[in-house]
Amino acid sequence: MNYERIKEKLEILADAAKYDVSCSSSGSKRANKNGGLGNSNGTGICHSYTEDGRCVSLLKILLTNHCIFDCAYCVTRKSNDIKRAAFTVQEVVDLTINFYRRNYIEGLFLSSGIFKNPDTTMERLIRVAKKLREEENFNGYIHLKSIPGASDELMKEAGLYADRLSVNIEIPTKEGLKLLAPDKDHKDFIQPMKAVKSNIEIYQSEKRLIKNTPIYAPAGQSTQMIVGATGESDKDIMYSAHFFYEKFKMKRVYYSGYIPVADDKRLPSIGTAVPVIRENRLYQTDWLLRFYGFNIKELLNEDQPNLDMDIDPKLSWALRNLHLFPLDINRCSKEMLSRIPGVGMKSVRKIINARRYRKLNWEHLKKIGIALNRSRYFITCDSTYFEKKDLTPLQLKNKILQESSSKYSTHLNNQLTLFHDFSI
Known part of the structure; x- marks a missing residue:
């Protein structure tokens, strides 16, 4: 050979x-x-x-x-x-x-x-x-x-x-x-x-x-x-x-x-690769269709032909359907639980199992592991507190993005501090 x-x-x-x-x-x-x-x-x-x-x-x-x-x-x-x-x-x-x-x-x-x-x-x-x-x-x-x-x-x-x-x-x-x-x-x-x-x-x-x-x-x-x-x-x-x-x-x-x-006239010009975030949004949409019970027309249609690159498709859907929220985490169906931004299917199963024994509050939800930075704007629990406060979809989107950006900056600064201390 x-x-x-x-x-x-x-x-x-x-x-x-x-x-x-x-x-x-x-x-x-x-x-x-x-x-x-x-x-x-x-x-x-x-x-x-x-x-x-x-x-x-x-x-x-x-x-x-x-x-x-x-x-x-x-x-x-x-x-x-x-x-x-x-x-x-x-x-x-x-x-x-x-x-x-x-x-x-x-x-x-x-x-x-x-x-x-x-x-x-x-x-x-x-x-x-x-x-x-x-x-x-x-x-x-x-x-x-x-x-x-x-x-x-x-x-x-x-x-x-x-x-x-x-x-x-x-x-x-x-x-x-x-x-x-x-x-x-x-x-x-x-x-x-x-x-x-x-x-x-x-x-x-x-x-x-x-x-x-x-x-x-x-x-x-x-x-x-x-x-x-x-x-x-x-x-x-x-x-x-x-x-x-x-x-x-x-x-x-x-x-x-x-x-x-x-270098072909029929193709995008050299140097203009498709953003990775577009692939990511398509996979997220695929996941919602296969495991979360969404209908394709709910996520993409003539009025919404393209996905929002700033936010995930479930959050995008929720912002277009604010009339369905807030949902009571202790009462709503499994189908609607799975449609709350920041709540995955594992968390859905945990919530359904836990609420058999007691009413869930914010601390319980935090321990379950749902993303409260997004979900708290769409739910109530063992409390009448509700975060949306009559915000428009655009205002709510910007608020969530701003908080996410701030949280990422804090995390990055903490990592840099740890690295600096380790170096010393």
């Missing part, structure tokens, strides 16, 4: 894979069997942190950065003058096993540029996973990127070896995709998603009847959207995400801010 050449390939193809953020392994449980190597449990990997504080990671690479397409937003597009490389199937298998034995990784995330055609590329990815499972007896996590346009038969086979499959929708709207990737067809992204969803349902149904039915993509499927490459609004992005959650039962939709990689 030419180790210098392998190292060079690894540098090129690992760097090219960094633009793909849809690589969490949550949801999969694959036990070690027959004295094999590793296992995959329900914790996330790729430099994620588990509940007990462990940082876990995976080998995240492209099979190749050669590509037959010329998508304007992609660093591996065929017209881009970059170093090209390609791994063989065996090289990826060897790297995965060697890195795992050295405790560098706990799994593999494998994607690829599309060479020759989608089926050829997808077949190569499947061969890697199949070799790892059947020849190396590898039971760790494997995430394969499904290639747009790949056949249903290949998608069916891929799910028998991979824990998770994903097809990146790339651009949230059909119009944006047509503008920036005219060689691609939107339906080529949709078809693999349909195949995976159908196969998951079939195998789950058979598993209930026949225990030895093989598992199929136990961690489900995910997708990713590039944010800011075209002029889509936050409403466009989140309505697309909502569609994929509802239609294809996605485990996750990921949002990746566009990083300028080309």
Whole structure:
């Protein structure tokens, strides 16, 4: 084996894979069997942190950065003058096993540029996973990127070896995709998603009847959207995400801010990367839709097409609906508790459990851990005291922002003081 050449390939193809953020392994449980190597449990990997504080990671690479397409937003597009490389199937298998034995990784995330055609590329990815499972007896996590346009038969086979499959929708709207990737067809992204969803349902149904039915993509499927490459609004992005959650039962939709990689008139100019805060607000909105019971139209609509970058989307919604507040923390429903700014779902469960035994006051709420710097403007408890005092939404927003800024400054000064004392 030419180790210098392998190292060079690894540098090129690992760097090219960094633009793909849809690589969490949550949801999969694959036990070690027959004295094999590793296992995959329900914790996330790729430099994620588990509940007990462990940082876990995976080998995240492209099979190749050669590509037959010329998508304007992609660093591996065929017209881009970059170093090209390609791994063989065996090289990826060897790297995965060697890195795992050295405790560098706990799994593999494998994607690829599309060479020759989608089926050829997808077949190569499947061969890697199949070799790892059947020849190396590898039971760790494997995430394969499904290639747009790949056949249903290949998608069916891929799910028998991979824990998770994903097809990146790339651009949230059909119009944006047509503008920036005219060689691609939107339906080529949709078809693999349909195949995976159908196969998951079939195998789950058979598993209930026949225990030895093989598992199929136990961690489900995910997708990713590039944010800011075209002029889509936050409403466009989140309505697309909502569609994929509802239609294809996605485990996750990921949002990746566009990083300028080309001087193209169709794209934002070089040096105008999407602010990280926009990604953050989209993820917060995604969380509210999935776990807090919000309807998409409550958060984004024709009157509110974009998220407020200054405040989180739950606070933004509350300020637009002040007529629903204040809420009595000791009486209101679980649904309304979850809509109070500064109150997370863990706190909701604690409040519901605690108020069975006594009326809660401000001190109790502070111990429970809710963010009183925001929530106190929207609630009452075992007291008639209410902070809003007929403030307008704008006045209330500015007051909360001012207090948050002051609290941050105090925290920063305390940290600097501690650092100074330590230095002395």
